[in-house]
Amino acid sequence: xxxxxxxxxxxxxxxxxxxxxxxxxxxxxxxxxxxxxxxxxxxxxxxxxxxxxxxxxxxxxxxxxxxxxxxxxxxxxxxxxxxxxxxxxxxxxxxxxxxxxxxxxxxxxxxxxxx
Amino acid sequence: xxxxxxxxxxxxxxxxxxxxxxxxxxxxxxxxxxxxxxxxxxxxxxxxxxxxxxxxxxxxxxxxxxxxxxxxxxxxxxxxxxxxxxxxxxxxxxxxxxxxxxxxxxxxx
Numbered sequence: 001x002x003x004x005x006x007x008x009x010x011x012x013x014x015x016x017x018x019x020x021x022x023x024x025x026x027x028x029x030x031x032x033x034x035x036x037x038x039x040x041x042x043x044x045x046x047x048x049x050x051x052x053x054x055x056x057x058x059x060x061x062x063x064x065x066x067x068x069x070x071x072x073x074x075x076x077x078x079x080x081x082x083x084x085x086x087x088x089x090x091x092x093x094x095x096x097x098x099x100x101x102x103x104x105x106x107x108x109x110x111x112x113x114x115x
Numbered sequence: 116x117x118x119x120x121x122x123x124x125x126x127x128x129x130x131x132x133x134x135x136x137x138x139x140x141x142x143x144x145x146x147x148x149x150x151x152x153x154x155x156x157x158x159x160x161x162x163x164x165x166x167x168x169x170x171x172x173x174x175x176x177x178x179x180x181x182x183x184x185x186x187x188x189x190x191x192x193x194x195x196x197x198x199x200x201x202x203x204x205x206x207x208x209x210x211x212x213x214x215x216x217x218x219x220x221x222x223x224x
Contacts (some may be wrong), residue, residue: 030187033212042214043159043202056210091158104212106158 002026004094004107012113013082021077021110025094031048033104034067035091041042049075082114118142119206121215129223134191136218138204141185146208148180150189152216162202163189177220194222 005024013019027034031050035043045059051072060066064082069075079086089111093104120139128134136150147166162176165171165187170211171178177190187206193199201217 035214041216042205043212045213046212047209059224060209103161104165106160108158 003103004092004111006092006107008114009108010111012115014115015082015084016062017082018078018080019082019112021090021112023075023077023092023094023107025073025075025092026096026105027073028092029096029105030072031095031097031104032069032075033093033095034075034095037089037091037109039089042069046077070115081111082112084114087112087114116174117215118208118213119215121202121204121218123216124219125221126218127221127223128194130187130194130196131195132222134194134198134220134222136186136191136204136220138189138215139159139185140187140204140213142206143182143185145185145206145208148178148187148209149205149212150176150178150187151203151205151214152200153203158205161217173183185217191220194220196224198222 007022011049019021033048034046037043047057047067049069052069058114064080089109091109092107146188151199160209165178165180176194177202180189199222204215206213209210
């Protein structure tokens with residue numbers, strides 16, 4: 001079956017522009033996580049959804065970052081007024097049920113480069 | 116202090132040897148513990164999960180958890196060159212997964 005998909009796979013933008021990163025989880029998966037991963041580091045938690053409800057957004061770095069999952073399936077991570085320090089790999093993961101016991105399945109990631 | 120600490124390596128072992136990867140975590144309230152493997156340029160994939168003290172074996176992999184010492188380890192028996200990757204330790208606590216920086220493992224033929 002289809003795994004977690006993310007689009008675009010690569011995004012190059014200029015400083016100050018807004019970007020929207022999309023995550024399409026495995027069908028039926030309840031939980032969805034967003035992470036940011038810098039080179040040579042592990043994924044860093046950004047936010048978590050259970051169905052359409054954003055349960056935890058404490059990992060979002062500042063108010064330029066927001067996320068939504070309006071119908072409990074596809075999620076969008078939006079970064080407004082991008083800065084060079086936002087350049088990173090953004091990963092999405094989904095799991096079939098309530099955390100913490102379920103396996104997270106990661107998508108391929110979106111490589112964001114802010115010039 | 117980071118939530119999850121791992122030695123960055125690289126850890127080099129010969130083919131057929133046992134590779135031992137270690138991880139410590141800071142929050143005693145952590146409930147669930149995971150090991151992920153990440154090949155260069157790829158996404159993390161789950162290898163093992165462990166929730167209670169002791170050992171858990173799955174094929175060539177054994178995860179060990181010691182909550183009193185706040186310590187998690189992963190043993191890989193009969194290491195193969197295809198095991199060469201970065202191994203990420205993850206801890207679940209209050210809706211969040213905290214990942215370590217990963218240990219790079221090189222298995223030499």
